Amino acid sequence: MKMMSVLKTFLTVVGLVFVVGLRAAGIGDYYSIENIAMPKGLDAQVGGLDTMPDGRLVACFHRGEVYTYQPKTGEWKLFADGLQEPLGIRAISDREVVVMQRPELTRIIDENGDGVADRYQTIHDGFGMTGNYHEFAFGPARDAKGNFYVGLNLASNGASIRPELRGEFRHYGLDREGFKSKSYKGPAGRMYAATPYRGWVLKISLDGNMTPFAPGFRSPNGLGVDLQDRLFVTDNQGDWLGTSKLFHVQQGRFYGHPASLTWSGDWKKGRNPLKVAAGEFDAMRTRAAVLFPQGFMANSPTQPLPDSTKGRFGPFAGQLLVGEMNRSRIVRVMLDEVAGELQGACVPFYDAAGLTRGSHRFVFGSDGSLWVGQTHLSWVGGEGVQRIRWNGKTPMDVQSMKLIPGGFQITFTKRLAKSTHVPDQFKFKRYYYEYRQGYGSPQNGTEAIKVAGSKRLGDEKTMMVYLDKMNPGYIYQLDLKGVEAEDGSAVVNPLICYTLNRLTNGDDKAPHLVRK
Amino acid sequence: MCVALGLLCFAGSSALGQATPLRVTINAKAGLQYDVVRFEAKPASKVELKLVNNDDMAHNLVLTKPGQRETVANAALALGTEGDAKNWVPDLDSVLFSTPVLKPDSSHVLRFITPKLPGVYPYVCTFPGHGLLMYGAMYVGVPMPPLEKDGNVPEAARQGKTEARQFHAWGEKRPLMYRIFMPEASPAAIAVALKHGQNYCWDAGQCRLRYAWYGGFVDPWPVWRGNGHGLAKVLGTKYWESDVPGSIKIGDSEAEPKFLGYRKVDGQPEFHYRVNGVDVYELITPLHSVIGIQRSFRIPNNTKPVVLPVGPTGRVAFEHSAGKLKDGLLALTAGEAASFTVSIGLIK
DSSP states (O other), rough: HHHHHHHHHHHHHHHHHHHHHHHSSSGGEEEOOOOOOOOTTTTOOOEEEEEOOSEEEEEEETSSEEEEEEEETTEEEEOEEEESOOEEEESSSEEEEEOOOOOOEEEEEEEESSSSSOEEEEEEOOOBBBBTTTOOOOEEEEEESEEEEEEEEOOOSOOOOOOSSSSSSOOOOOOGGGGSSSTTTHHHEEOOOSSSTTTTEEEEEETEEEEEEEEEOOOOOEEEEEOOOOOEEEEEEOBBBEEEEEEEEOTTTOOSSSGGGGGGGTSSTTTOHHHHHHHHHHHBBBOOOOEEEEETTSEEEEEEEEEOOOOTOOOTTTTTTETTTTTTEEEEEEEEETTEEEEEEEEEEETTTTTSSOOOEEEEEETTEEEEEEETTTTTOOOEEEEEOOOSSSOOOEEEEEETTTTEEEEESOOTTTTTOOOHHOEEEEEOOOOSSHHHSEEEEEEEEEEEEEEEEOOOOOOEEESSSSOOEEEEEEEOEEEEEEEEOOOOOEEEEEEOOOOOOOOOOOOOGGGG | EEEHHHHHHHHHHHHTTTTTOOEEOOOEETTESSOOOOOEEEETEEEEEEEEEEESSSSSEEETTOOOOHHHHHHHHTTTGGGGGTTOOOTOOOOOOOOBBOOOOOOEOOOOOEESEEEEEEEEESSSTTTGTTTEEEEESSSOOOGGTTTTSSSHHHOOSOOOEEEEEEEESSEEEOOOOOOOSSSSSEEESSSSSSSEEETTTEEEEEEEEEEEEEEEEHHHTTOOOOEEEEEEEEEEOOSSSSEEEEETOOOOEEEEEEEETEEEEEEEEETTTEEEEEEEOOOOSSSSSEEEEEEOOSSOOOOEEEEOSSEEEEEESEEETTTTTEEEOOOHTEEEEEEEOOOO
16 A cells, blocks of 8 residues: 555656646747737738837738737727738838738828828839739838838639739730630649739839849748848748748749749740749759748748847847748748858747737837737638747757758757767658649658767757768758757757758759659 | 698597507618618508618608609609708608708607508608618508518618628728729729718729719628638619720820829828829719719829710710810810819719
């Protein structure tokens, strides 16, 4: 009997430790989240979020409203209305915002200073519209020089085009009559660009000068400029995208979805990209800096936002946060410049812990808190606005992951436990997603990769890990379950996926990405 | 005369003195509607009908003999300049009882005895143009059919549209504009609800007015319920639709117009666009005494002749402050075009 009692006590203690241990691995122990009360009667699906210089938040919503929010008083005030599916907003001053809505980039101005907009000035509406529902217009991101970048969705063959269009019509497979036929879907292509600059990122100055910046996008929902003034764009898994992606976008490059090439000067008029071998496009394209594996990392990534808080939001200053529609998650990206190009890793940052699904738009407040706005449209997601604050405690997580010859240099936010044993606790595998016309791609070539050796650096936070196979064109997935900090805290987000496009010597040959 | 008829009924009824009157309150609402589109009453019984005008324009309520609604409404229209003095109530035997014309935010109680003869007695606002939409029926001693099958109430009420869905935090308001997918327009369409139940669709893709309607605004739900697939539905009666394509023409150039946005003037957009290098401003406002809209153009700093497609002009009350009208095109000199108006009224 006595023995049983001791055993029971022992089990209880073990159980407690176990529970505490689990709780310690939650992001909610390091960050708090607040739900912001929204105006009653508003469909609070957030299309865009920014802060004004005076500290007010400004948000645009699904049914065309723009509201300002005074964080000090919790008051929302209607600033503008009547917009068509606005999907991004940038405050220019306390009285002016620039909004990307379906038909145009618009500057909205409160001229008399009463807090309500009077003037809606079209900055640029020179792109086409077929009336197809999938022709969303995203952005604007803004660079240090004040230029705006917007992303124009392709049309979906889930619907045809409308009788009246805006802009020139051009399609490689169908004429306008053909689009009226019941069998338009096949020849249209799953995603199509029947009017100008669909599938492009455009650069637009405040006074309306437009530069077609880069083609190759499918559904570029997220546009953001990082602290080094580099433009990043997310795109969604589908045809030509084996999995969702984050691109570092540079002028004149092609990012992989060929429908947009219809509107490129280099593309022969009438040439049908649906009938061109993938290898030709593969040779033209710039691969994504970071791939988000479908199903467990991100299915529909949204806005990339650099952590500009200089440490007031935790240990990841300067890194990109990226929203994800399908689950209660914000992803974090750790970029790595290798042989002159950006590639890098993604890792969940904020999971569950009160976060609504559908995190779509983000902005940091001047106090270093993160404002998050959600949406869903007809897909998975949520609605409303939330505010996330760091509580000053450092989570045990991977701070950076950099490619080195033969392996990776992995730095943690805290000193590693003395007992850390890399061959057992750093589990690597690799796989790839095909570049192909079909919708998505399965994981191919999955194999476990053995750790060949490791070395801990003197800071006790950094581990050099050498692997027995390092080749370009793979995602290297690292599972750190069981790794602990010196203080006993477990790694909060143990799953990290590094997109290895090229080796340190510049070798980026990856013929396996295109099926012969 | 109405009063006389009422008294006659009263005199002929014996038990009426003691009965509590049937009290009915009918609100006149924005969008040319009564909130109560039908009610039941016993023959030869007392009724106290209170009309409350919650709208921003004038309304009355006239009860007529069965089947006489349209006749009475049309006769009211024909009163023309005499209408105001007569509260827009024509001298017809088919008129039973009537309220005066009520200004916004006022009310009037109409006390009367219902007719002895069972039947469906219409009521209608006879203010010019309103009768097309703004009516209902008093069922005296006859059963009411299901609402959706009741031909004596307006179509919108039959379809259950009297209770407008709240789409925004502010409830109902006019003026109101939506940039939204609209039927019979390019994908860059704009729908505007003006006061007095007036509505129009202006095409930002082509810089031109596409059509005008009266009654309710639009049902945006087919677009807003999901991903944007669908068209907003016009909730009213279209009375004018452009049949001459193209925007305003300035000089000889066939240059495409360039949309530049709009400024809100009392909540109504004044569109700004550029044609052949010349700035054009167009503000559309509701007409006051009749169903219709006025388009006010400003084309300053222009030296070239101007041609504005305005057709069709035949089946509406079309007026223009300047220029020469021919085949649906209004030709103006640069001087005339600096500031001019055209109006499209439903009643010819």
